[in-house]
Amino acid sequence: MTNKVEEMLAFFIRDKKHHSFRQPAADKYELARHFMEGQVPDVDRAALRLMHVLDREQAVLFEGERIALVRTVTTIPELFTEEEMAVLKETHWIHELGDISNICVDYTKLLNVGFDDKRAELNGYKTNYLLAGDTKAVHYLELQVGILDSVEALTNRYRLLALEKGNEIVAKTLSHVPAKAPQNLLEALQMFRIIHFTLWCSRNYHNTIGRLDQFIYPYLKKDMDLGIYDYDSALELIEEFFITFNRDSDLYPGMQQGDNGQSLMLGGRNEDGSDSYNLLSELCLKASLEVKLIDPKINLRVHKDTPMETYLLGTELTKQGLGFPQYCNDDVVIPGLLNLGYEKKDVYNYTVAACWEFIIPGEAMDVVNIGALSFAKAVEDVVIDELEECHSYEDFEDRVTRSIQRQTDHMAEQVKNLYIFPSPFLSLMMGDCAKQAKDVSLGCKYNNYGFHGSGIATAADSMAAVKKYVFEEKSVDKSVLINALKNDFEGEDRLFGLLRYDAPKMGNNIDYVDQIASRLLRDFALSLKGKVNDRSGIFRAGTGSAMYFLWHARDIPATPDGRKKGEGLAANYSPSLFSRCKGPVSIIKSFTKPDLKLTINGGPLTLELQDTVFRSKESMYKVAMLVKSFVDLGGHELQLNSVNRETLLDAQKHPEYYHNLIVRVWGWSGYFVELDKEYQDHIIQRMELAV
C-alpha cells in the first residue's frame, strides 16, 4: 500500500475527519408535508426529493483526492407523511422502507454514455411522446432531464472548488464527466462515484455494485496499453476508489452498520465457456486485501475450471477475517436461473443483490427478499398438531409437505399489491425504462419475488429425530415428545440429551438426515411452482435467512431436535447452532447433497475456520482446495470466516452455540469450549496480538 492510500485510510476511516463537513440533521417529514399539501404525484415527489438533496449538497474536496464526492447532507427526506404511509399500507404491500433497493442497475447505461448524450436521447423520446400526446411520458422524461441537470450542477460546484483549491486532477476529470462519456480509467471511476452517490441521495439503498471488473475493465485496459498506469499505480487508484465506498456508508439505511449491500462481483463464466476473470478482478481482490475495509463486499464467481490461483487469492482475503469473499458457483447458479426462466444472456451476467440473492443487472426488478418460509415452524406445527394422528413416518412427511405449502400459499397471498416508490434516476439504468418513459418501480423485464427459507437444519434434524425415535425405534412416545416440547423439556433430561446430542444432525454427512433436508428444500421449491405474482413474475425459493433466523426462532416452542424455546436458528444455510459436526468436510458433503439448483434465490453455507489454518502458504493452499471441493461437489454459495477474537469472546459467553469452534493450540487443535477458562483466555489474548 502506498503512503497516499495509508494517509487516506487514516483520514477517512480512522479519524473520519470528513464528518466535520456534514450538515446538521433536518426534519425528515418537512418536504413530505409540502408534497401532501400540494397533492404532488409520487413520481414528482421522487424527482423533487432527489433534486432537493442534490441542491443542498455542498462541494468538499480533500488533500490529494482524485475521486471526488462526499456526502454532507445527513437527512434524506421522506416522500410521504406518516399519515399518508399509514393509508398506503392499508391497501398495499410496502417492502421495507418502500424505496427501490437490493437490485443491481446497469451502470453502463449512464456510465458509458455521458449526460449530454443521455439528455439528447431523452429529449428524442420526449419529442415522440409529444407528438403522440402522451403528456405523462413527456413529464416523466422532463423530470429525468431535471435530475441530470441537478447532478451536473453539483459536479460543477465540485469542479469550481477543485480549480479554486488547485486540484487539477479533479478539475480536469469533472470538466469531462459526467457530461461526456469517460475517456479513461480515472474518469470512469469518477463517473461511477457520481452515479452511485446519486443513487444513495435518492434514498435507493442496498445499491449493489455488480460486475465492476467487467464494465470498468475496458477503461483500465486502454490506460494500461497507453502506459498511463502500471500494475502498482492502477492498484493504488482502485484502492482510493474502494475507500470512497466507506466514506458515507454510516448514512446508508440498513439493519446494522455494514449492512449496506455494496456487493461487488468478480469473474464468472461466459456463454462461450471462457472465464471473464481479468486483470481488474485481480486488482480488486488485491485492493481489498490491502485496504481491509468492509466495503465493497467481494464476491467471486467460480466454477469447476476456476484455477487454484484464484481460490488462493480469495483465501488470502478470507484470512483477513472480514468474512469475504463469498463464492458463487456458476455450475449451479447458471442452470438454476435458466430453469427459472431467465434468458441465457442475462443469466451469464448474474451478480448478487445486497447479500447473496442472485440477480440480473439492469433487467431485474425482482424483490428477492420479500418474505421467508420458516422450515422449523412448518415441521413444528405438524409435530404439535398432527403427530398423534400420523400412522407412519411417510404420513408425517407428507403432512410437513402440506404444511410448507400452506405457509407459502399464505406468504404469496400476503405480498399482493406491492407498491414501490418511484425512482426516475435509477430507472435510467434499467431495461427499456428510459425509452418507454416508465418508472422501473412499476416493473421491468423480470419481476420475480424471492422467499428465504430459514432454519433448514433445525427442521431436518427435528424430522430425523421423529423418524428415528418415534417411528423406527419407537423408543419415544408421540405424546411424551409433544408434552416435552410444550414444557420445554422440563423434567425430561434424558430425552433432551438424546434429541439434542445423540440424534442424527445435518452437517455430518449422514444420508438419513441429509435426505430429509433435500426433501424439505424440494418441497419448498415445488410449493412455489406455477405461482404467479401480481406483476406476472414467479416466486423463487432460497436458502438464505437474512434476519428471519432470529424472528422465526421467536415464533416456535422447543423443537424435536433438542432445541429449547428461545434458542436461535442457524443463519442462512448452515448446521444448527448446537450440533457438533465432525468437521468441514462432512459439513460440505451434507450441504452439497440437495439439488441446490432448485432453491436458487441464494443463501450461503457459512464455514468457520480457525485462523491458524491460514498460517502457512501450504495450509492456505489446503483451505483453497476445501473451497474448491465445495464447488466440485455442487454447492451453490459459500462464505468462510476466519475465527477471530470476537467470536471467541462470544463463545465464552454462549458456549452452547460454539461446539464446532475449533482452535489450534499448539501443534494440535481443540474444541474451544472444552478448554479451561484460563486457556481460553490465553488464546483470546493470542488473537489480540494477531495481525
Next chain:
Amino acid sequence: MSQKGLIFDSKEFSVFDGPGIRQTVFFKGCPLRCNWCHNPEGLQNKPELMVSAASCIHCGKCSLACTHDKCIACGDCVEVCPLRLRKIAGTYMTAKELAESIHENSEYYARYGGGVTFSGGEPLMQAEFLIEVLDLLPDVHKAIETSGFAGSATFRKVISRLDYVLMDIKIFDDELHQKYTGVSNRQILENAGILCEGNTPFVIRIPLIPGVNDNELNFRQTAKLIAGAKALQKIELLPYHKTAGAKYSSVGRMYEPIFDIDRTINISRKVFDEYNVRSSVL
C-alpha cells in the same frame, strides 16, 4: 485377527499432518509420558471420562446419575448433562469398522492430494491393530505421526505399509530423554536410522521445549543423524505453547511442567541449513 483398537478422536480437514487435505485418527494409549504432553486423554490405554468444567452450570444432575464410588467410565453421567460437557474418551473399534469409517471420505481426501494420518497417543502401541487397519486401506494415502517408540521389527512392518511418516526426535540426549519422557530414546534413534535408510518419505519433528531441547547441540546431533537421508522431506519445529496443559483438568489430572514455561524459546533453523536439511516452524 479380531482384536479391537482404542480410538479417542478423529479429525477432518487436517492441514498440518502430511500432504494434501487429510483426516487424522487418534489412537489411545502412549508408552511415553512427555512432561509437556498436550493430549492427556491420549495417554491411558483404556476409556476414561472427560469433563469440560469451564462451562459447567453445577446443576448436579451428573452426581445424581452416578452409582459408583470410583469412576469406571460407564457414561451414565454423560447422558444427563444438559450441556453435554462430559464424554467418554476412547471407543473400541474393529479394524474393519475403523477402515470403513476412513473409507467414508477417503475418495474426497484423495481428490485433494491427501489421505489419512494415524496419530495419538501412540499408534505403534497398538501396532497389530494398526497393521490390520493399514492392510484394509490399499487405495488410501496413509501417514503416521509417531514418537517412533517401538521395537525395530514392528516399526519396519508398519513403515512398509505407509506412504508418509512424521516422527519425533524429541531429545537426542538419552538421559534427558528419559528424564522428560520417561523412556530411553535408544529404540527411537534406531528407528530413525531405519527411516533414513528407507524410501518412505518422512518428516522429523522436534517439539521445542524451552530450556530443555531448544539448544544448538540438540539441533546439531539430530541434524547430523538424519542429514543426507534420501527420503527426508524436512525437519519441522513445533514451538511449545503454554496452552499445553489445557485438557489436564478435564481428565482429572494436574499439569506439572518441570521446565520454565515462561522462558523464551530458541527457534533457530541455522544448524539445519548447515546440514542442508530443509526446516520449517509450525
